[in-house]
Amino acid sequence: MRLVRFVENGLPVLAVVTDDDRAYRTPFDGMQAFMKEARLTGLQPEALAESFVTQERLVGESLSSLKLTVPVEAPEVWAAGVTYLRSKEARNYEATDGKLDRETFYDKVYDAPRPEIFFKSTGARLAEPEETLGLRSDSSWQVPEPELGIVLGSDSTVWGYTIGNDMSCRDIEGENPLYLPQAKIWRKSCSIGPAVRLAGTVSDPYALEITCRIERDGQEVFRGSASTGQLKRKLDELVHYLSLDNELYDGTVLLTGTCIVPPNDFTLQEGDRIIIGIDGIGELANPVAPASSLVK
Ligand code: DO4
Numbered sequence: 256m257r258l259v260r261f262v263e264n265g266l267p268v269l270a271v272v273t274d275d276d277r278a279y280r281t282p283f284d285g286m287q288a289f290m291k292e293a294r295l296t297g298l299q300p301e302a303l304a305e306s307f308v309t310q311e312r313l314v315g316e317s318l319s320s321l322k323l324t325v326p327v328e329a330p331e332v333w334a335a336g337v338t339y340l341r342s343k344e345a346r347n348y349e350a351t352d353g354k355l356d357r358e359t360f361y362d363k364v365y366d367a368p369r370p371e372i373f374f375k376s377t378g379a380r381l382a383e384p385e386e387t388l389g390l391r392s393d394s395s396w397q398v399p400e401p402e403l404g405i406v407l408g409s410d411s412t413v414w415g416y417t418i419g420n421d422m423s424c425r426d427i428e429g430e431n432p433l434y435l436p437q438a439k440i441w442r443k444s445c446s447i448g449p450a451v452r453l454a455g456t457v458s459d460p461y462a463l464e465i466t467c468r469i470e471r472d473g474q475e476v477f478r479g480s481a482s483t484g485q486l487k488r489k490l491d492e493l494v495h496y497l498s499l500d501n502e503l504y505d506g507t508v509l510l511t512g513t514c515i516v517p518p519n520d521f522t523l524q525e526g527d528r529i530i531i532g533i534d535g536i537g538e539l540a541n542p543v544a545p546a547s548s549l550v551k
């Protein structure tokens with residue numbers, strides 16, 4: 256059972272999507288209203304979602320023809336880093352100019368009790384499915400980071416899972432870790448979607464396959480896959496550190512780190528198309544273009 260938001264007559268509508276890809280409209284414009292209703296009625300999120308699966312609420316158009324927007328208007332998106340061995344290796348490569356000749360703070364954080372957690376995006380900055388992501392003009396080494404995203408309530412409960420793309424500039428981060436916010440945040444450097452899978456319908460969040468494909472001029476130039484089973488930390492642990500003495504808002508998204516890294520000589524180019532898939536959630540696809548071309 257998934258939730259999506261589609262745009263109809265210029266307005267967002269939250270819909271429940273069943274495993275046969277049929278969409279059923281809810282009376283809500285977003286996930287926060289859905290959360291409030293579940294609390295008011297005392298219904299489990301899955302039961303509330305199920306209550307909208309009726310013939311009268313069936314959306315006529317197929318899921319693929321709906322104009323999907325972000326499935327949750329996340330007030331904030333946070334991200335954990337170096338949560339997979341593959342990410343630690345890639346970060347070490349950047350930080351040592353490819354020499355891998357010394358221990359780094361990435362080695363330390365990988366093993367430390369406290370995970371790396373950083374601020375990634377506000378809701379207004381997010382890109383929706385199919386929206387163009389930006390490329391920084393001052394980086395020549397840019398990659399997507401395909402990640403499982405946890406959708407949280409203000410009390411830190413896990414409502415569901417989505418897909419996130421934590422776009423990154425490997426050269427800027429490798430030059431100096433203090434540049435991390437610049438390596439991670441610029442115009443349209445994060446997308447989420449296309450759906451939120453309700454937590455109660457995920458039997459094992461540590462057994463999800465994540466895939467990433469990058470297409471260029473109609474050809475596939477990168478393909479990678481990983482499993483959330485390779486995650487070094489527990490999801491609860493990441494949520495715990497994010498929430499510690501911190502205020503969370505309904506719909507906050509926590510990205511859980513990447514385990515898919517394109518080869519070291521790969522960088523994204525204008526016109527590339529990134530497609531990230533996670534079992535049971537769907538595929539999040541975004542083209543890329545210079546960030547400067549995306550000024551509204
Ligand atoms: O340490 C920097 C960030 C790493 C990251 O974003 C990741 O591992 O996904």
Ligand code: MG
Nearest residue numbers: 400421512513
């Ligand atoms: Mg990341």
